[in-house]
Amino acid sequence: MTRPRLRHLAFVVQDAKRMADFYRDRLGMEVFHQDPDGSHFLTDGYVNLALIQQRLDGDVATGFNHFGFEVEDVDVTADRIAEAGVPRAVARATDRPFAEYRAIDPEGNWFDLSAHGFLPPGIAD
Structure with missing residues (x-):
């Protein structure tokens, strides 16, 4: 891989199971984690498509949430991002094993950076 690859999109949804069933049954996608x-x-x-269950106690509305890039080296990429005047990517505060770092673009859109990809450890891309 010579440049970052877009590999992951995430939406906050009201009924994650129903949405997952739709994408699985109608478009042939495979559920790999719940x-x-x-x-x-x-x-x-x-x-990969993340369908994040909206929580009533949460503060995130339904709709587009973030996207993610697979990169060769997170530190190098984080430095390049910071050179554009945005905050340096930070470690994600989550127990999901799909992405190591969260960053923002100049307009505040979230995106993830991962050197290992967006499947759980042990599942090959």
């Missing part, structure tokens, strides 16, 4: 909160994670074999 969180205890009901969030579902699917893949088409190249791009």
Whole structure:
């Protein structure tokens, strides 16, 4: 890999199971992970789709949430991002094993950076 690859999209949804069933049954995606909160994670074999279950006690509205890039070296990429005048990427505060770092673009859109990809450890891309 010589440049970052877009590999992951995430949406906050009201009914993650229903949405996952739709993408699985109608578009042939494969569910590869489900969180205890009901969030579902699917893949088409190249791009992963995170359907994050909206929580009533949460502060995130439904809709687009973030996207993610697979990169060769997170530190090098984080330095390049910071050179553009945005905050340096930081370690994600989550127990999900899909992405190591969170960053923002100049307009405040979230994106993840991962050197190992966006599938759980042990599942090959």
